[in-house]
Amino acid sequence: MRTDLILKYLGYVFLLNAVFLLISAGVSLYNTEESALPLLFCGIICLVFGVFPMIFVDSREAATHIEGLVIVVSGWLLTCIIGMLPYLMWGGEFTVINAWFESVSGFTTTGSSILTDVEKLPAGILFWRSSTHWIGGVGVIIFVLFVLPRGRKTRHTLVHTEISDLAMTDFQYRAKKVIRILVGVYAGLTILEIVSLKLCGMSMFDAVNHSFATIATGGFSTKNLSIAHFNSLSVEVVIIIFMVVSGLHFGLIFGTIAGKRENLFRSPVVRAFLLVMIIGIVLASLKLYYNGDYGIADSFRYASFQVVSVATTTGFATVDTAAWPAFVQLLLIYFTIQCAMVGSTSGGLKFDRIFIFFKSAAKQLRMVRHPNAVFALKVGHKSISESLERQTMIFIVLYIVILFSTTIILSFMDVDVTTAFSASITTIGNVGPGFGEVSSMGNFSSIPDLGKLFLTLNMLLGRLEIFNIIALIFMRRDV
Amino acid sequence: MKIRLKILLGFLLLASLLMAAGAYSIYEFVKVSRSVNSLIDDNYKTIEASRTMLEALEREDSGILLLILGEWGVGHKIISSADSSFLGAKHIAENNLTEEGEDLLVAHIGHYYTIYKNKWQHPNGSSLRQGNIVWYLSDVHQNFLAVKKAVNDLMELNQTSMHTEAKGLSDRSKRAIMPGIVAIIAAxxxxxxxxxxxxxxxxxxxxxxxxxxxxxxxxxxxxxxxxxxxxxxxxxxxxxxxxxxxxxxxxxxx
Known part of the structure; x- marks a missing residue:
């Protein structure tokens, strides 16, 4: 393994963060805030560490698969460490653990927070907080590769490490084009949402921050009450639309815009994803209405926002769901498990895997009836290979094992069962809010420090698709 | 790139990192020092002045009671010494207006004190009020309480501000230390x-x-x-x- 080559790519990660840190410092300076200096200092550190490897390493050789794995995983860890620096420098509620939690939650687009009063933070830090979502949404390495002009082989290796095999089935292009599509759709949607929110009467600052958080399916808000603060139907509608779009496969969004054969309308997974979400909204609305919580219009309004917010793993809130009936809470827990589609900015289990799981279960049932027959697993007109099917099943099992392990660990630390389970499920799914003490209007400040560390591990596992981290941990045995 | 240039650039980057950290730390420490000074200048001076005013008021009150009891000499002496110390402290407060609304509170003190002073200055030369505790309770003491409340308000405003400033100072001192720690680790x-x-x-x-x-x-x-x-x-x-x-x-x- 060539350490210098890995360091060179990690340098690019530093430079990417430096750009956003310097923009955040600019936001602070514009608002004449004290946070300008911490942000500027962190930006300088990143700049120095980013430029340093470029001076020494002039190797243009391609990265191997193992090197690619190390670059991707350590790139994510590094960016999370960089992300915590401005919080640490600022102080206030940010202890070392809290800063790490907020940073990992930002970059993995989880959106869980330890802050009890978000509005106390200066604009520069709030912008940096939203930027972590935006950088992490499309993927740190994808951003780096978008800027890098050369290195076809390395680009191919890194793209296939960062994006899951399942997501790549809908990207029938070369790595360079995949990166362009991802970043293009991502930036385009962000600009479109900023304009839409501005037209709804939001301030430019709030519009940018909330757009970063929506398109990245993150969930960090600049307000303590999240989207409830604005109490605006038009704002909610705009955010719902963009949450849904961000939860779809970006390759299919591009296909739809470009008039390709692979598009949103032809994908059975998209149809199923939207159908399940609509069923969820209808059931939640009916239950809230018949329970007497709200009138029919408000029931539909709140239910649709919360279901879409959780189902796309965004995590914005317009109401405290902890006070909702148990049936609706269970429904939301289901959506927390399900997550959005592969190829989107969301993390966690992903709806496509559940779709394949049910298809595979149906195939197994058919095989029981016809033991000698050969059945192919198909999603639309595409065949899913045996290895991809097996990989999906193992992923689901590992996901459940990790989920329950974290719940048990948190319970051991005297966290109540509801909070422990929902905190575990919401962090591994990169959703954000849960129930109990970590509900949509609550925060994670009450979780013990060690518990917070386990939850950040969950977030990283959910974001990096488990296999990458496990492969890296056991890498020495393979090499 | 030549090796000499590579090493030189490496060290230059390290030096720039340390210089940035040093400059940032110095800036934060200067700010901490300024905060301490402002804590003393802005609030502590006025709090001390308020305390002096309260003490002077109590002494004046005792002096008035002595006047009512017919102890003219001692009472008059106490009142005039307390009056000058009250006016001295009020002058300090008037010249140290640093908080929002402080000018209004100081004006209140001046206004109520003038009314209060009028109450005990005029009967000073006559014996009409001697033994008249009803006059003291219904007229003089009420004005005494009004001045006292105004002084207490001024003190509270400065104490609250000092508390906030002190809390901010703790954050600022942490902020001053952090660049050093980060720079050491980074270096x-x-x-x-x-x-x-x-x-x-x-x-x-x-x-x-x-x-x-x-x-x-x-x-x-x-x-x-x-x-x-x-x-x-x-x-x-x-x-x-x-x-x-x-x-x-x-x-x-x-």
């Missing part, structure tokens, strides 16, 4: 990486050259130290290759 990591690069791009080529020279013997394959960089080591490898070929051609001719 350590930077040194390790620099050491790694020096080892990779300086020591490894030297070893490669040494190994290649040791294993080389006339007539064997081309001299190759396996240097891939485009720096002085590559030049050295090329020079050695040229030297060997010159020596070999000379030996062949001989």
């Amino acid at each position: 350590l990591i930077f040194s390790f990486i620099l050491n790694f690069f020096i080892s990779s791009y300086l020591i490894r080529p030297i070893r490669g050259l040494s190994k290649a020279l040791k294993s080389y013997f006339p007539g064997s394959r081309d001299f190759d130290a396996g240097i891939k960089t485009k720096d002085e080591f590559k030049q050295l490898e090329t020079r050695i290759q040229e030297m060997i070929s010159r020596m070999e051609s000379k030996a062949n001719k001989g």
Whole structure:
């Protein structure tokens, strides 16, 4: 393994963060805030560490698969460490653990927070907080590769490490084009949402921050009450639309815009994803209405926002769901498990895997009836290979094992069962809010420090698709 | 890029990192020091002045009671000394208006004190009020309480502000320490990486050259130290290759 080559790519990660840190410092300076200096200092550190490897390493050789794995995983860890620096420098509620939690939650687009009063933070830090979502949404390495002009082989290796095999089935292009599509759709949607929110009467600052958080399916808000603060139907509608779009496969969004054969309308997974979400909204609305919580219009309004917010793993809130009936809470827990589609900015289990799981279960049932027959697993007109099917099943099992392990660990630390389970499920799914003490209007400040560390591990596992981290941990045995 | 330039740039980056951290730390410490000064100047002075005013008011109140009891000499002496100390403290408060709404509170003190002073200044020369406790309770004491409340309000405003400032000071001192800590950690990591690069791009080529020279013997394959960089080591490898070929051609001719 060539350490210098890995360091060179990690340098690019530093430079990417430096750009956003310097923009955040600019936001602070514009608002004449004290946070300008911490942000500027962190930006300088990143700049120095980013430029340093470029001076020494002039190797243009391609990265191997193992090197690619190390670059991707350590790139994510590094960016999370960089992300915590401005919080640490600022102080206030940010202890070392809290800063790490907020940073990992930002970059993995989880959106869980330890802050009890978000509005106390200066604009520069709030912008940096939203930027972590935006950088992490499309993927740190994808951003780096978008800027890098050369290195076809390395680009191919890194793209296939960062994006899951399942997501790549809908990207029938070369790595360079995949990166362009991802970043293009991502930036385009962000600009479109900023304009839409501005037209709804939001301030430019709030519009940018909330757009970063929506398109990245993150969930960090600049307000303590999240989207409830604005109490605006038009704002909610705009955010719902963009949450849904961000939860779809970006390759299919591009296909739809470009008039390709692979598009949103032809994908059975998209149809199923939207159908399940609509069923969820209808059931939640009916239950809230018949329970007497709200009138029919408000029931539909709140239910649709919360279901879409959780189902796309965004995590914005317009109401405290902890006070909702148990049936609706269970429904939301289901959506927390399900997550959005592969190829989107969301993390966690992903709806496509559940779709394949049910298809595979149906195939197994058919095989029981016809033991000698050969059945192919198909999603639309595409065949899913045996290895991809097996990989999906193992992923689901590992996901459940990790989920329950974290719940048990948190319970051991005297966290109540509801909070422990929902905190575990919401962090591994990169959703954000849960129930109990970590509900949509609550925060994670009450979780013990060690518990917070386990939850950040969950977030990283959910974001990096488990296999990458496990492969890296056991890498020495393979090499 | 030449090795000398690479190392120079590496150290320049390290130096710029440390300089940025140093400058930032100094700036934060200067701000902490300014905060301490403002804590003393802005609030503590007024709090002390308020305390003096309250003490003077209590003394004036005792003096008035002595007047009512007919102790003219002692009462008058106490009142005039308390009055001058009250006015002195009020002057300090008037010249130290640093908080929002402080000017209004100081004006209130002046207003109520004038009314209060009028109450005890005029009956001073007559014996009409002697033993008149009803007059004291219904008229003088009420005004005394009004002045006292105004002074207390001023003190509370400054105490609250001082508390907020002190809390901010704790955050600021942490902020002043953080750049130092981050810079130390960053410099350590930077040194390790620099050491790694020096080892990779300086020591490894030297070893490669040494190994290649040791294993080389006339007539064997081309001299190759396996240097891939485009720096002085590559030049050295090329020079050695040229030297060997010159020596070999000379030996062949001989």
